[in-house]
Amino acid sequence: QVQLQESGPGLVKPSETLSLTCTVSGGSISSYYWSWIRQPPGKGLEWIGYISYSGSTKYNPSLRSRVTMSVDTSKNHFSLMLTSVTAADTAVYYCARFGHYYFDQWGQGALVTVSS
């Protein structure tokens, strides 16, 4: 059973860049697409985007100007960068594996707080 684990700073200052990594264990990152989803406290889920094992990406249009995703197959992990963060970017960030047009495996989530 593949497992996903998010890691990264839990506190980011306003205007700085949020960086998270999702490490995949129990399976290869190759041959799949991988996604990031976030959930502000007390609110619903928001899709951020996805990246393929080969590095092709698709982002949520509302975040596209600030998001970059990357993949490192040698380390079996993929990453998220979100620039110019504000308090509105405070959320639990989940990484997930894509099945056929759906998210079939989820990480446990990582809370990132944007505050000075």
Add this chain to the structure above:
Amino acid sequence: QTVVTQEPSFSVSPGGTVTLTCGLSSGSVSTNYYPSWYQQTPGQAPRTLIYNTDRRSSGVPDRFSGSILGSKAALTITGAQADDESDYYCVLYMNSGIYVLGTGTKVTVL
């Protein structure tokens, strides 16, 4: 931007049946949107229930079923149990290649 709408909340009695829906602010949902459904309890990651409209994910009880009802995707819980009390989210694939999550439905079992 397209909004995917869900009922804010539903209440169901133990053993009862409830149908949640997932619609579009403009247009109808069809199988071409590959609707999927997720269950989330407080403090936990979402759990995949249904994908590609009506396919149950591994280990999901058969009291959960997916369908298209009229112009919306639907998730039906038949014989609700106490541990079905959760938030439920749908996800739709748009032909622009992006995914949009629904607003979520809070289900109470009482």
